[in-house]
Amino acid sequence: MILALKNFLSSDDCDHIVEQLNTLEWQGDKNKNPEYNEKIKKHLQLNEGDDPLVKKYSQSITQRIVNDSHIQRFTQINVMKPVQFSCYKEGGEYGRHSDNHHMGSPSQSLRTDYAIGLFLTDNYEGGDLILEHTPEYHETVNQKKGTLICYNCGVMHRVTPITKGERIVGIGWIESMFQNEEERRIVSETKSLYKELKEEKGLDHPHTQRAISIYFNLCRRWKSI
Numbered sequence: 001m002i003l004a005l006k007n008f009l010s011s012d013d014c015d016h017i018v019e020q021l022n023t024l025e026w027q028g029d030k031n032k033n034p035e036y037n038e039k040i041k042k043h044l045q046l047n048e049g050d051d052p053l054v055k056k057y058s059q060s061i062t063q064r065i066v067n068d069s070h071i072q073r074f075t076q077i078n079v080m081k082p083v084q085f086s087c088y089k090e091g092g093e094y095g096r097h098s099d100n101h102h103m104g105s106p107s108q109s110l111r112t113d114y115a116i117g118l119f120l121t122d123n124y125e126g127g128d129l130i131l132e133h134t135p136e137y138h139e140t141v142n143q144k145k146g147t148l149i150c151y152n153c154g155v156m157h158r159v160t161p162i163t164k165g166e167r168i169v170g171i172g173w174i175e176s177m178f179q180n181e182e183e184r185r186i187v188s189e190t191k192s193l194y195k196e197l198k199e200e201k202g203l204d205h206p207h208t209q210r211a212i213s214i215y216f217n218l219c220r221r222w223k224s225i
């Protein structure tokens with residue numbers, strides 16, 4: 001399942017960020033081996049540590065994602081790797097791959113339960129994100145600028161070659177408080193039920209109290225932090 005939040009950023013905000021990022025020199029990936037860059041990762045990027053300007057946008061966008069109630073409910077977020085930016089120029093692509101199971105420095109490593117994509121441009125052709133949910137079901141994702149997507153990181157995926165224009169996206173990864181996907185879903189539903197009961201019957205109603213008690217007990221059992 002994929003979560004898509006339209007107008008997460010306004011069109012003007014996207015244009016401004018792209019204009020600012022394009023004043024910097026987009027970089028090749030320094031961390032991967034040359035064979036990976038040659039065969040699979042054929043695009044450029046800007047990371048938080050590359051320039052204060054990148055850090056500024058990375059931090060503000062990351063904070064906005066972490067604080068978003070849809071993201072919180074969908075992922076049961078524990079921590080997020082700061083957003084970095086990717087630029088696919090004409091001919092650029094990202095071949096079929098799977099994201100690493102953990103990312104970040106050894107002292108600040110996080111498990112990649114969800115991937116985030118924030119579309120900052122849409123004036124390009126090609127550049128479809130293909131998510132291989134199963135061998136038979138491949139989903140094609142291409143959104144308007146300003147849309148934020150969040151999807152399960154465990155799927156093989158790729159970005160098709162750009163044939164015209166420039167595809168610029170913010171990307172990031174989220175670790176959930178619950179490692180097991182099914183447990184994560186049950187906890188999320190229980191919390192939603194608690195909120196609905198609180199709204200409808202009040203905080204001190206026995207049904208509301210019972211729902212929060214079940215929620216706490218599930219967290220005691222399954223929460224991994």
Ligand SMILES: [Fe+2]
Binds near residue numbers: 097098
């Ligand atoms: Fe990826």
